Amino acid sequence: MTGSSGKRLYVALIHHPVIDKNGETIASAVTNLDLHDIARASRTYGVKGYYVITPLKDQMVLVNRILGHWITGVGSTYNPNRQQALELVRVKATIAEMVSEIAEAEGLRPKTVATTARRHVGGLSYRRLREMLRVDGTPLVLAFGTAWGLSDTFMADADFILDPLTGAGTYNHLSVRSAVSIILDRVLGGEI
Amino acid sequence: MTGSSGKRLYVALIHHPVIDKNGETIASAVTNLDLHDIARASRTYGVKGYYVITPLKDQMVLVNRILGHWITGVGSTYNPNRQQALELVRVKATIAEMVSEIAEAEGLRPKTVATTARRHVGGLSYRRLREMLRVDGTPLVLAFGTAWGLSDTFMADADFILDPLTGAGTYNHLSVRSAVSIILDRVLGGEI
Numbered sequence: 001m002t003g004s005s006g007k008r009l010y011v012a013l014i015h016h017p018v019i020d021k022n023g024e025t026i027a028s029a030v031t032n033l034d035l036h037d038i039a040r041a042s043r044t045y046g047v048k049g050y051y052v053i054t055p056l057k058d059q060m061v062l063v064n065r066i067l068g069h070w071i072t073g074v075g076s077t078y079n080p081n082r083q084q085a086l087e088l089v090r091v092k093a094t095i096a097e098m099v100s101e102i103a104e105a106e107g108l109r110p111k112t113v114a115t116t117a118r119r120h121v122g123g124l125s126y127r128r129l130r131e132m133l134r135v136d137g138t139p140l141v142l143a144f145g146t147a148w149g150l151s152d153t154f155m156a157d158a159d160f161i162l163d164p165l166t167g168a169g170t171y172n173h174l175s176v177r178s179a180v181s182i183i184l185d186r187v188l189g190g191e192i
Numbered sequence: 193m194t195g196s197s198g199k200r201l202y203v204a205l206i207h208h209p210v211i212d213k214n215g216e217t218i219a220s221a222v223t224n225l226d227l228h229d230i231a232r233a234s235r236t237y238g239v240k241g242y243y244v245i246t247p248l249k250d251q252m253v254l255v256n257r258i259l260g261h262w263i264t265g266v267g268s269t270y271n272p273n274r275q276q277a278l279e280l281v282r283v284k285a286t287i288a289e290m291v292s293e294i295a296e297a298e299g300l301r302p303k304t305v306a307t308t309a310r311r312h313v314g315g316l317s318y319r320r321l322r323e324m325l326r327v328d329g330t331p332l333v334l335a336f337g338t339a340w341g342l343s344d345t346f347m348a349d350a351d352f353i354l355d356p357l358t359g360a361g362t363y364n365h366l367s368v369r370s371a372v373s374i375i376l377d378r379v380l381g382g383e384i
Contacts, residue, residue: 033225033367033369036367037367037369037370040365040366040367040370041366041367041370043359043363043365044357044359044360044363044364044365044366045359045360046359046360046361081363081365082365084363085363085365165236165377165381166381166382167235167236167237167238167380167381167382168236168237168238168380169238171235171236171273171276171277172236173232173235173236173273173274173277174232174233174236174373175225175228175229175232175233175369177225177229177367177369177370177373178229178232178233178369178370178372178373179373180370181366181369181370181371181373181374182373182374182377182381185357185374185377185378186377188359188360189357189358189359189374190358190359
């Protein structure tokens with residue numbers, strides 16, 4: 001089902017704690033296409049699970065309704081490829097709940113890799129992360145922030161901070177859907 | 193403004209001719225997030241222009257209304273980053289109109305590079321395309337199909353067919369937003 005490199009890699013899309021335009025910590029709304037695009041990329045690159053983190057009850061209900069449609073409802077026969085992708089999604093209220101669930105499933109507490117558009121001293125390179133996924137047995141969670149990005153508290157608690165993606169110049173405003181896709185290709189994609 | 197490699201690369205998102213689930217040629221509907229995500233990725237990687245091809249008059253009107261909001265309307269002051277990205281978008285009714293406009297701007301007729309999830313004999317590798325962008329002066333249009341992909345006629349007329357992206361196994365159902373982002377990173381992104 002999945003390639004060997006991705007077998008201990010999880011993706012987390014964080015809706016809280018993230019920051020808004022003014023730097024305040026908020027809980028952002030879940031976006032339908034974030035579920036689909038990131039699930040499809042996760043399945044394509046052999047990611048083991050895709051966690052959607054939101055503490056908002058109505059958002060959890062919404063996500064589970066969307067998943068139901070595609071996994072067991074009408075969508076499952078209309079488009080089985082979408083079913084296979086969305087089966088990877090798990091919804092949790094907090095990052096701690098996600099970490100516990102992965103620790104239980106893997107028998108090892110996962111390490112978190114935070115992503116950001118800003119460069120940090122001592123950041124993790126793509127090459128190194130790729131290597132860790134190839135040889136290291138520790139489960140890893142690649143965490144992406146919605147809205148204006150992961151909060152400082154989350155960044156401070158993360159085990160690693162991945163180097164930012166860089167493009168052609170100073171403009172660097174990818175959607176989270178694009179960032180997840182590119183990063184999965186960089187760390188799990190075939191040689192080009 | 194843009195890096196040197198992308199200075200003659202254009203992205204085209206084709207809504208006709210593409211195929212539906214049953215292989216019939218159709219004109220698909222424009223999706224709001226396709227405009228935003230692909231414009232943001234194009235701007236990040238220094239792509240020269242992002243063409244949205246649709247022969248449907250109401251769709252052209254819709255796209256121009258969205259662009260107006262972000263380029264000169266309320267959105268331009270709310271989020272100037274979005275303005276910078278969406279300024280790359282041009283809407284054309286046909287591929288021929290796009291080719292003419294690029295040929296006029298560049299003084300050279302562009303070559304088209306079709307993308308697909310299926311492997312073709314003699315396909316263009318990412319490494320080769322990257323090299324062409326670095327050394328060759330010919331403008332190139334990287335063409336992406338919406339719905340179930342580019343029509344056979346389009347593929348047959350293209351100058352090149354890019355090798356498909358491959359993930360961890362046989363599952364390969366990326367969104368067009370993901371595919372554009374990954375391919376731009378592969379051919380224009382910094383060394384990793």
